[in-house]
Amino acid sequence: MTKVLLKNIDTPNSQDIDVYLSSGGYTALKKAYSMTPREVTDEVIKSGLKGRGGAWYPAGKKWEVSLDIDKKPKYLIANADEGEPCTFKDRPFLEKDPHMLIEGMLIAAYAFGAEFGYIYIRGEYPEGAEVLNAAIRQAEKRGFLGKNILGTANNFELKVYRGAGSYVCGEASALIESLEGRRGHYRTRPPYMAVEGAFSMPTVVNNVETLVNVPHIIERGAEWFAAIGSPKSPGPKIFSLSGNVERPGLYELPTGITLRELIYKHGGGIRGGKELKAVIPGGLATSALTKEHLDVRMDVDSLRAVGTSIGSGSVTVMDEDVCMVHAARRAARFFSHESCGKCAPCREGTKRMHELLIKITDGKGKESDLELMRELGETVQGTALCGLGESCANFILSTLKYFRHEYMMHIKEKACPEKSCKALAV
Amino acid sequence: MHELIIDGKPVAFNSGETILQAAKKAGIYIPTLCWDERLKPSGACRMCVVEVEGSHRLTAACHTPARSGWVVHTASQKVHEARKLIVELMLASHPGEEECSDCVKCGSCVLQSWAYAYGLREPAMPMTCRHCERPYCKEVCQSAAIVKKGNVVFIDYKKCNGCRECAMVCPTGVIRWDGKKMTVRKCDLCIDETSKGGLPACASVCPSGALEFDDMDVITGRKKKKAAEKIRTAALAGNSEKNR
Numbered sequence: 001m002t003k004v005l006l007k008n009i010d011t012p013n014s015q016d017i018d019v020y021l022s023s024g025g026y027t028a029l030k031k032a033y034s035m036t037p038r039e040v041t042d043e044v045i046k047s048g049l050k051g052r053g054g055a056w057y058p059a060g061k062k063w064e065v066s067l068d069i070d071k072k073p074k075y076l077i078a079n080a081d082e083g084e085p086c087t088f089k090d091r092p093f094l095e096k097d098p099h100m101l102i103e104g105m106l107i108a109a110y111a112f113g114a115e116f117g118y119i120y121i122r123g124e125y126p127e128g129a130e131v132l133n134a135a136i137r138q139a140e141k142r143g144f145l146g147k148n149i150l151g152t153a154n155n156f157e158l159k160v161y162r163g164a165g166s167y168v169c170g171e172a173s174a175l176i177e178s179l180e181g182r183r184g185h186y187r188t189r190p191p192y193m194a195v196e197g198a199f200s201m202p203t204v205v206n207n208v209e210t211l212v213n214v215p216h217i218i219e220r221g222a223e224w225f226a227a228i229g230s231p232k233s234p235g236p237k238i239f240s241l242s243g244n245v246e247r248p249g250l251y252e253l254p255t256g257i258t259l260r261e262l263i264y265k266h267g268g269g270i271r272g273g274k275e276l277k278a279v280i281p282g283g284l285a286t287s288a289l290t291k292e293h294l295d296v297r298m299d300v301d302s303l304r305a306v307g308t309s310i311g312s313g314s315v316t317v318m319d320e321d322v323c324m325v326h327a328a329r330r331a332a333r334f335f336s337h338e339s340c341g342k343c344a345p346c347r348e349g350t351k352r353m354h355e356l357l358i359k360i361t362d363g364k365g366k367e368s369d370l371e372l373m374r375e376l377g378e379t380v381q382g383t384a385l386c387g388l389g390e391s392c393a394n395f396i397l398s399t400l401k402y403f404r405h406e407y408m409m410h411i412k413e414k415a416c417p418e419k420s421c422k423a424l425a426v
Numbered sequence: 427m428h429e430l431i432i433d434g435k436p437v438a439f440n441s442g443e444t445i446l447q448a449a450k451k452a453g454i455y456i457p458t459l460c461w462d463e464r465l466k467p468s469g470a471c472r473m474c475v476v477e478v479e480g481s482h483r484l485t486a487a488c489h490t491p492a493r494s495g496w497v498v499h500t501a502s503q504k505v506h507e508a509r510k511l512i513v514e515l516m517l518a519s520h521p522g523e524e525e526c527s528d529c530v531k532c533g534s535c536v537l538q539s540w541a542y543a544y545g546l547r548e549p550a551m552p553m554t555c556r557h558c559e560r561p562y563c564k565e566v567c568q569s570a571a572i573v574k575k576g577n578v579v580f581i582d583y584k585k586c587n588g589c590r591e592c593a594m595v596c597p598t599g600v601i602r603w604d605g606k607k608m609t610v611r612k613c614d615l616c617i618d619e620t621s622k623g624g625l626p627a628c629a630s631v632c633p634s635g636a637l638e639f640d641d642m643d644v645i646t647g648r649k650k651k652k653a654a655e656k657i658r659t660a661a662l663a664g665n666s667e668k669n670r
Contacts, residue, residue: 348515
């Protein structure tokens with residue numbers, strides 16, 4: 001498949017507006033301006049584009065809700081707070097192809113009538129923020145941003161906002177809280193963000209990867225997009241492949257390809273010719289799979305059927321030498337550190353799960369700890385306030401499900417076969 | 427008006443009302459910690475989780491708008507299991523069991539009552555006869571053996587016919603069957619001594635002050651004063667730190 005989203009990133013000087021224009025940039029914007037906002041929204045709904053941040057909510061549906069609300073000003077926010085471990089799919093656009101994102105935002109803003117936009121970029125991407133700022137200045141000079149864009153009556157002002165490095169701020173309402181200058185805490189819904197979001201105004205928060213798909217949908221039509229990949233969650237998808245593979249990196253592939261194809265054909269197989277032990281299909285907040293699941297298709301429904309989810313599409317491969325208990329411990333550390341602390345189950349539960357995993361990897365675990373950990377994980381899943389809290393135990397529970405024998409080795413034999421747990425290394 | 431079913435009971439609600447508001451109107455109790463009717467629901471404590479049929483997750487009643495046709499369970503096994511663990515998690519970083527009865531909130535604390543209800547903590551309250559204002563034991567006694575004299579409820583053992591109905595209705599469970607004397611027995615606050623201004627036998631021999639004999643109000647008043655003093659000292663310490 002020819003690259004659509006990543007077509008520019010290998011071009012020298014791809015951040016420059018002239019390079020972007022010479023590859024046909026901003027033509028989709030002109031086409032969008034010749035349509036009515038409703039037509040643009042309908043086109044995106046028809047294409048079946050779903051939010052690429054992890055929840056896979058239909059992107060056009062969010063716009064439609066905002067479009068129907070007669071309140072001004074409206075805000076559009078690009079969520080570039082890519083805080084999940086192993087996820088780096090938005091980074092190429094922020095650092096190498098900022099104009100594709102800006103064009104996508106301009107079309108989205110036109111579709112539901114937003115006049116102000118923010119790109120909320122994670123604090124750990126200083127280069128991306130710099131590139132975006134330079135790109136915004138360029139676009140303003142050429143009349144793509146600001147007042148009366150391309151001689152029409154459309155206005156759009158765009159700013160870059162740098163986060164301070166928080167996983168939870170990748171959640172739409174926490175992101176808005178942070179943008180408004182408060183602590184990044186989840187807001188209870190309703191009111192939904194599309195009705196009352198940033199500064200109490202209708203706000204749409206879209207993932208960067210969702211927005212970069214928009215110019216291509218407008219340019220080539222919804223039918224083109226809907227024909228790519230799985231019919232229910234179509235389109236090109238950027239998979240960030242990492243871990244023990246020969247060729248880690250970013251792969252733009254249609255949704256619905258199998259894990260085997262991604263890892264063995266595109267990723268070059270397991271590094272050093274080793275065996276595959278586990279694979280996380282969609283970032284650390286999704287359940288891991290084993291080698292029996294290699295033929296599962298990478299789309300929303302197929303992955304849900306095997307008890308996990310596509311998430312952000314960040315595939316992490318673990319070979320036979322990875323200690324799953326140690327991996328679970330590291331995941332637990334991340335989630336207990338990044339829990340915002342608002343709701344009790346996530347704040348306390350992630351902390352206790354981390355404590356239990358430290359205990360087990362230090363060789364002080366008991367068999368009853370596993371039952372307690374499962375109970376904790378399931379309660380956090382079932383009762384946490386936000387989507388991030390809901391998914392924080394997924395990976396840990398899946399290691400418990402598929403690799404219980406490794407836990408038992410740590411508990412009964414006091415041994416870590418992969419020699420990852422220092423206290424147990426013999 | 428719309429209608430949903432909470433614990434098998436049809437409940438009417440106005441659109442926009444949460445499950446909690448609907449339940450409150452219907453007199454169905456859902457425990458809450460962080461909820462306050464004067465504030466916007468924050469959904470932080472998760473004590474109010476309920477089970478909505480058809481949803482794989484539990485739903486927080488305080489900030490979820492009720493929907494027509496929903497079937498809600500507020501006390502299913504799933505709800506109790508989750509709630510128990512939430513309480514347990516909160517208690518894990520909470521002052522210890524022994525401090526519970528020293529706390530100003532003791533007796534009116536929702537967290538404490540659920541901790542007791544789920545058996546996560548043992549009540550530190552001594553289980554002696556409370557000498558109830560309206561003693562059920564006296565009301566059920568067939569032979570008029572139980573009498574209330576002043577503030578003291580006591581049993582006239584000669585009259586007791588051993589039916590044990592009083593033991594069954596006693597809310598604190600202090601009335602016991604004495605198999606040797608074939609009567610029920612309970613603390614009579616050593617009425618012979620206390621009527622003369624003395625101490626009951628147990629309090630008179632207690633060397634460590636664990637048992638004392640006074641009016642309930644005096645004891646709780648002292649407890650509250652102690653807690654206030656603690657807060658004051660902490661506040662003063664905080665201030666002096668700031669001034670430095």
